[in-house]
Amino acid sequence: MENNLTIYNTLSRKKEKFEPINPPFVGMYVCGPTVYGDSHLGHARPAITFDLLFRYLKYTGYKVRYVRNITDVGHLVNDADAGEDKIAKKAKLDQVEPMEIVQKYTNSYHKNMEQLNTLPPSIEPHASGHIIEQAEMVEEIIKNGFAYEVNGSVYFDVAKYSETNNYGKLSGRVLEDLQNNTRELAGQSDKKNSFDFALWKKAEPEHIMRWPSKWSDGFPGWHLECSVMSTKYLGDKFDIHGGGLDLQFPHHECEIAQSKAAKGEDAVKYWMHNNLITIDGQKMSKSLGNFITLDEMFSGENKLLEQAYSPMIVRFFILQAHYRSTLDFSNKALQASEKGYKRLMTAIKTLNNLKASNESSIEVRGLKEKFFNALNDDLNTPILIAHLFDGVKMINLINSGDETISKDDLAFMQKLYNDVVFEILGLKDEEGAGNNDEKLSEVIELLLKLRAEAKKNKDFATSDKIRDELKEFFF
RNA sequence: GGUCACGUGGCCGAGUGGCUUAGGCAACGGUCUGCAACACCGUGUACAGCGGUUCGAAUCCGCUCGUGACCUCCA
Structure with a gap:
């Protein structure tokens, strides 16, 4: 497939010629929303940016598989070690099942994305549907010596990983700086180092969303689902991984580390990040x-x-x-x-x-x-x-x-x-006051025709009346 | 505090060494129209500050000032 596309790769901080690993196929993974609230303007940006890329690659002739996840296992509200599940918190407030919250906001996200005329992704995996795969990846990482278990939780050993890998290569971070600058979190921590991150967290008794595992009843770490679901559907090596700039660190940095620790090689060829709306x-x-x-x-x-x-x-x-x-x-x-x-x-x-x-x-x-x-x-x-x-x-x-x-x-x-x-570009003509009520727009057409006739006959009173009344209805 | 970005005309927003007067909106002038809206045509103002490199810088380098992002869940 011929193309002259160059894309900015966050990894190299340069524009690179886009060459798929396996043409004419292109694998593309984009971080989707955590469904615990209405989607806002910020969600529209990556959705539209990567919809554009999806459309353009397809237009060029590639066979694109576009995977965008739904995060629904509930990540922590505040800090890593002593937080409350974000989705469970909202569920308590609303007196409903956590999965009801998930469903509600997944639906509204879909509705909004359709309104924005973004094409649905090829696959939209839910984190909650991939607990087993996530647990498997945790085991792989432990087996390879890059994770350790403490009190039912499993953490990624960043220091160990850094002996043979460059942790921080995506975000430009230096481990020593992280050591010095990572804020001391309140309360005890089971982690060896403050920059280690959780692969599996043991659930506190009040935590509703939980799954059994060999380590504890708990839930997967926040970065794991993307590593797992991207490679499950796109292969151990795939072309494009996208997301918001605010996910670059730590989310994507951790994804890189996890995938490398589990599989022995980097999963992603091009990392793309959209900037934020201010x-x-x-x-x-x-x-x-x-x-x-x-x-x-x-x-x-x-x-x-x-x-x-x-x-x-x-x-x-x-x-x-x-x-x-x-x-x-x-x-x-x-x-x-x-x-x-x-x-x-x-x-x-x-x-x-x-x-x-x-x-x-x-x-x-x-x-x-x-x-x-x-x-x-x-x-x-x-x-x-x-x-x-x-x-x-x-x-x-x-x-x-x-x-x-x-x-x-x-x-x-x-x-x-x-x-x-x-x-x-995925634009469309929205004529008809945003209503796709065809009958209504036909009626309006008729009125406009009448007005044109009235004008022709110099019956300005009638024509102005039609104009003014229509204005009342916002047309 | 550490790391990294950015600072363009009234507003938004491209451009990274030498004619892009980018483009959109607004403003102004005009065409159209019964009036108006719409639509169309035309016109102006800029590169945060200072210093340096260069024949030549909005564009490269340094400093100053300002803003922001990440370092904690976030698109």
């Missing part, structure tokens, strides 16, 4: 409480929001920034995206109705190369979108009669825009 320059996150849920974005029901922003506006907003840059949320920025997005959609409609001439007075073929060069440069969607607007200008000039386009060139443009905007 609000007033600060990271938007659950712990800071400054997040806006996607449902709120779409409905406008949040104090920070001046209006509702439809899923495609959010998608376009995110695509207008490069995935490795921070993206600052503001109403102004969203509103700008809304206008830009509508302008693009209008132009595409115009393009589809354009009349061809005998020959083209402008050069349109060069656009394609510009579009794909941008995409190939580490998915530089802001540049791609800038070039899309170059084409928008051409389309409008042709439409106004200032330029002409040949039949072949027109067909070329139509296919190009359709492929790039809808298939690859």
